[in-house]
Amino acid sequence: MGLKFRDIVSSHEIKLDELKGKTVALDAANTIYQFLSSIRQMDGTPLMDSQGNVTSHLSGILYRTSSLVEKGIKPIYVFDGKAHILKKDTQDGRRKIREEAEVQWKKAVDEGRVEDARKFAMRSSRMTPDIIEGSKKLLDLMGIPYIQAISEGEAQASYMVDKGDAWCVGSQDYDCMLFGAPRMLKNIAARGSKSRLEMIYLDEVLEMNGLTREQLVDVAVLVGTDFNEGIKGVGAKKGRNLIKKHGDVFKALKHLKAEMDIDPQEIRDIFLNHDCIEDYDIKWNKPDKEETIKFLSDEHDFSADRVVSALDKLKKLNPAQKSLEQWFG
């Protein structure tokens, strides 16, 4: 679901070709979840191989990644590590929603309500360890780098943008702004025309709202994050006004005569003092065509022709390196 910050965030519409040459740190969980929920048939059935393994995420990763590379964009995927203990309630809530959606999905299929079936099926999407492992394996075979975060992937991706190793975080969730990402990109897709691609600049959002980053985190604590519930009746605008008026979350809570289950400082620390991998290396390698075909076509029933034509698009990456290899190799 993510942080409900839409009302206090300004964005700039951009075109995909403005990202030419840029490195985008993609929130892997966020990206894979999108594929799992949307790459489905009309009745909601995901793509599957003959053994019944879900393959929607593999399709999404193969085609989107190769398409982005073809357009001159350099993707890095950042995977979540261990979830913070305080995320448990959010995770439990999501699981419950999934389970209810699954029941509704089956019911809609039985009753022949195809559109409802797809809607509920999308909500029932779940990310299994197999799906994560398969995604990582495919990225390795494609020669696309990925980073395994210690905790939140968004935190790691934000760190990488801050450090200058990536241009922006690619995600649908505003959480990365709390983690300090100077730039985030919303609605990234292979075909740019379908939904508008939005750039969001942290500095601009802070300036527009008259807040520091620490205060933006405090607004989030009032509104509610994946790690705490927030105060009833306080949305983004009300939260911002409270923090602007009172300075910080403690004073705002005192004014509201409200208390929180969790010490706000603990939530602050999640966003402001998170652990990151610092000695990662980012390298785009030549795809292993043979092994990719073995994995996708032999094991998961993908059309070999389609796999090959997707992989051919990856040749666009690092033409300089290729010529160096020709000289020195």
Next chain:
DNA sequence: CGGTCAAA
């Protein structure tokens, strides 16, 4: 979602 191909 992304690729393909037919129709506009």
Next chain:
DNA sequence: TTTGACCGG
């Protein structure tokens, strides 16, 4: 050249 229906696995 653009749009949309349809299929992939």
